[in-house]
Amino acid sequence: xPDGIAFKLVTPAQVVFxxxxxxxxxVTTEGEEGILPKHAPFLAALKPGILRANVVKDGASSxxxxxxxxxxxxxxxxxxxxxxxxxxxxxxxxxxxxxxxxAAATDRQKEAAAGSEAYAREQAVIDFxxxxxxxxxxx
Amino acid sequence: xxxxxDLRDRIRSLKNTQQITKAMKQVAAAxxxxxxxxxxxxxxxADALAEMLADLMAAVSTVDHPFMKPGNESAPAGIVLxxxxxxxxxxxxSNVIHAxxxxxxxxxxxxxxxxxxxxxxxxxxxxxxxxxTWPLGATSKVATAREVAERVAVDFVNGTISEVVVVSQxxxxxxxxxxxTLKLVPFQISLSASEPFDSAQDKLRERSAAESKGAVEFxxxxxxxxxxxxxxxxxxxxxxxxxxxxxxFFAAQLVAMTNATDNASKLIDELTIAMNNARQAAITxxxxxxxxxxxxxxxx
Numbered sequence: 001x002p003d004g005i006a007f008k009l010v011t012p013a014q015v016v017f018x019x020x021x022x023x024x025x026x027v028t029t030e031g032e033e034g035i036l037p038k039h040a041p042f043l044a045a046l047k048p049g050i051l052r053a054n055v056v057k058d059g060a061s062s063x064x065x066x067x068x069x070x071x072x073x074x075x076x077x078x079x080x081x082x083x084x085x086x087x088x089x090x091x092x093x094x095x096x097x098x099x100x101x102x103a104a105a106t107d108r109q110k111e112a113a114a115g116s117e118a119y120a121r122e123q124a125v126i127d128f129x130x131x132x133x134x135x136x137x138x139x
Numbered sequence: 140x141x142x143x144x145d146l147r148d149r150i151r152s153l154k155n156t157q158q159i160t161k162a163m164k165q166v167a168a169a170x171x172x173x174x175x176x177x178x179x180x181x182x183x184x185a186d187a188l189a190e191m192l193a194d195l196m197a198a199v200s201t202v203d204h205p206f207m208k209p210g211n212e213s214a215p216a217g218i219v220l221x222x223x224x225x226x227x228x229x230x231x232x233s234n235v236i237h238a239x240x241x242x243x244x245x246x247x248x249x250x251x252x253x254x255x256x257x258x259x260x261x262x263x264x265x266x267x268x269x270x271x272t273w274p275l276g277a278t279s280k281v282a283t284a285r286e287v288a289e290r291v292a293v294d295f296v297n298g299t300i301s302e303v304v305v306v307s308q309x310x311x312x313x314x315x316x317x318x319x320t321l322k323l324v325p326f327q328i329s330l331s332a333s334e335p336f337d338s339a340q341d342k343l344r345e346r347s348a349a350e351s352k353g354a355v356e357f358x359x360x361x362x363x364x365x366x367x368x369x370x371x372x373x374x375x376x377x378x379x380x381x382x383x384x385x386x387x388f389f390a391a392q393l394v395a396m397t398n399a400t401d402n403a404s405k406l407i408d409e410l411t412i413a414m415n416n417a418r419q420a421a422i423t424x425x426x427x428x429x430x431x432x433x434x435x436x437x438x439x
Contacts, residue, residue, distance in 0.1 A: 045359070
């Protein structure tokens with residue numbers, strides 16, 4: 001078993017994961033970023049997407065996949081912290097609701113001027129809904 | 140002197156009131172536990188956010204973000220006033236509203252943003268009829284906090300308001316709450332000394348003491364991350380204040396309802412004694428009348 005790093009995934013409402021991981025892949029605004037142990041200090045803004053991690057739980061490694069909203073990721077040589085507003089596991093995603101949000105946000109975005117703040121905000125909602133649908137295999 | 144029947148009616152109605160206050164007391168006690176748990180769950184997020192912010196502040200020498208610059212001086216001060224949605228919690232709501240008014244007296248003009256129905260009503264009574272308002276007890280406090288943060292951020296950046304101040308109740312202990320005025324924007328790292336800023340400052344001190352962590356790499360750039368992180372910090376601070384208002388409200392309600400129940404008990408006791416006296420007086424009077432009547436008739 002390779003050495004893991006302390007990995008923490010927190011939202012304002014709860015600590016979603018707190019344990020050890022050997023690899024954390026998150027979607028930053030610049031693209032996907034994988035964090036391995038002993039990563040140089042790194043702080044990135046995340047966009048909504050699917051966060052993947054190889055985590056070690058009770059001595060057995062497993063795969064963690066979550067749809068996450070906008071947030072931040074901080075990597076230090078010995079730990080990774082991910083801060084997001086929402087993180088949904090496969091079972092937490094309500095497909096109908098995600099579809100509804102996606103449709104509503106797409107409609108609202110059409111009203112907003114491209115490049116405006118409102119446009120970007122709706123894009124974040126769209127991305128998050130898409131991530132949820134992708135996670136559950138509905139897209 | 141009230142009759143026995145009057146007294147009995149009053150006692151009955153007091154007992155009903157007491158039952159209600161007792162029930163409310165128990166509900167408040169249960170809810171305070173839930174509110175406290177929500178507050179505890181938000182803690183790790185506050186710590187992590189504070190740490191990231193500290194990292195950034197150390198990395199960025201000059202910060203070019205509207206939140207870090209002084210606002211439009213000629214505009215009114217923005218006050219985010221937080222109260223509960225309901226009353227029956229002693230002076231809980233009026234205290235926090237009073238604190239906001241005290242703060243407003245020190246400013247030439249203020250613009251209110253209210254969270255909580257009681258705050259909304261108070262601001263309306265002050266004569267500001269169409270200020271933005273949100274309920275405290277919405278299904279998603281995170282969403283509400285985001286909306287409030289967005290609104291004040293937009294108004295601040297546009298120069299509609301000169302600063303953002305939040306006035307809310309702090310939970311000092313289960314027995315006492317204190318209204319507190321907190322300056323949020325323009326953002327000043329070394330300003331306040333209360334949750335969740337305590338942790339932010341501790342982290343800052345730790346960090347500047349250590350300072351040996353080496354260069355942190357930012358993606359895409361420190362400025363960009365900061366421009367994302369500052370609004371998030373504002374949002375989370377508002378969220379955290381909402382959670383605290385919630386917890387403090389139930390604490391205040393618990394105390395108020397405990398007092399109400401005790402006072403009802405005391406009144407019931409007093410009235411019961413008065414009723415017994417009145418009943419006994421009536422019996423004695425009747426006896427005297429019978430005895431008097433018998434004597435007058437000359438019965439042996």
